Amino acid sequence: MTQERYDRPTLVLHWLTVALVLTLWSIAQLWDWLPRGSAPRHAAQALHVSLGLLFILVLAARLTWRATAGRRLAPPPGPRSLVLAARAMHGALYLLLIAMAISGPLNRSAGGDPLGFFGLFTLPPLLAKNKALAETINDVHGTIATIILILAGLHAAAALAHHYLWRDGVLARMLPGRAPRDGAAAVPLSPDGS
Ligand code: HEM
Ligand code: HEM
Numbered sequence: 001m002t003q004e005r006y007d008r009p010t011l012v013l014h015w016l017t018v019a020l021v022l023t024l025w026s027i028a029q030l031w032d033w034l035p036r037g038s039a040p041r042h043a044a045q046a047l048h049v050s051l052g053l054l055f056i057l058v059l060a061a062r063l064t065w066r067a068t069a070g071r072r073l074a075p076p077p078g079p080r081s082l083v084l085a086a087r088a089m090h091g092a093l094y095l096l097l098i099a100m101a102i103s104g105p106l107n108r109s110a111g112g113d114p115l116g117f118f119g120l121f122t123l124p125p126l127l128a129k130n131k132a133l134a135e136t137i138n139d140v141h142g143t144i145a146t147i148i149l150i151l152a153g154l155h156a157a158a159a160l161a162h163h164y165l166w167r168d169g170v171l172a173r174m175l176p177g178r179a180p181r182d183g184a185a186a187v188p189l190s191p192d193g194s
Contacts, residue, residue: 005173007071013062014174017097020055021152024048025145049108050118056101063094076168089155096148103141110134 006014027048034041066072075083105126108115112129116122127133162170 004073009065010070016058052104053117059097059101076170096144099144107137107141
């Protein structure tokens, strides 16, 4: 039973990412129900872009924090194959999130629409308007979104299995709560610090 926890910024950034990914995906499902060219559909897409830019900030903060001061914990005891599978899953999720952060703004720019942030400012376009390219990028962006949801579902199921089946405290270390009872510092324990 592991007693270490991730530090607060890691927790906040993990759960903020989860909330933003689910909200961004839901907004994209919602506008499919709205008539093409209608004001509500445009508003939903503009909200998706504003929250998407926020998602990029959160992801950048998360990657920076993880690479510098963020606490890293050793994997729980268990078969090496499971440890490797968890590591591969986390790596794949990070790579796919980065792919969304790149394809989203390219999608918007190729569509010829503004990269606005809640009406506060607008970033310059990253590409010239190109409808055919926008369609291709949109397909890639949508496909990656689906893959993220499937992988995140498996990842969440694994976290719940740790909690309810193996009862090894892995889910608790990504949840807010008291500091470790024994006050033990949570330090990198694996040789490569991952
Ligand atoms: C993990 C984060 C994100 C998720 C889950 C997500 C999800 C989606 C989905 C499911 C679609 C619909 C794709 C389709 O039609 O097949 C979409 C479209 C789009 N997304 Fe995202 N997205 C994310 C991040 C972003 C970011 C960061 C931006 C830009 C800042 C962005 C901008 C767009 C744009 C411009 C469209 C196309 C809207 C249109 O049809 O005109 N997305 N997104
Ligand atoms: C969009 C959804 C999600 C994404 C993109 C995501 C992404 C990630 C990533 C990339 C890590 C690796 C952290 C690191 O080592 O830097 C992680 C860790 C973790 N996530 Fe998620 N996650 C999501 C949803 C969830 C959900 C719903 C749960 C709980 C039911 C969860 C529980 C955990 C736990 C417990 C860890 C720590 C695992 C460990 O210490 O080995 N995640 N998540």
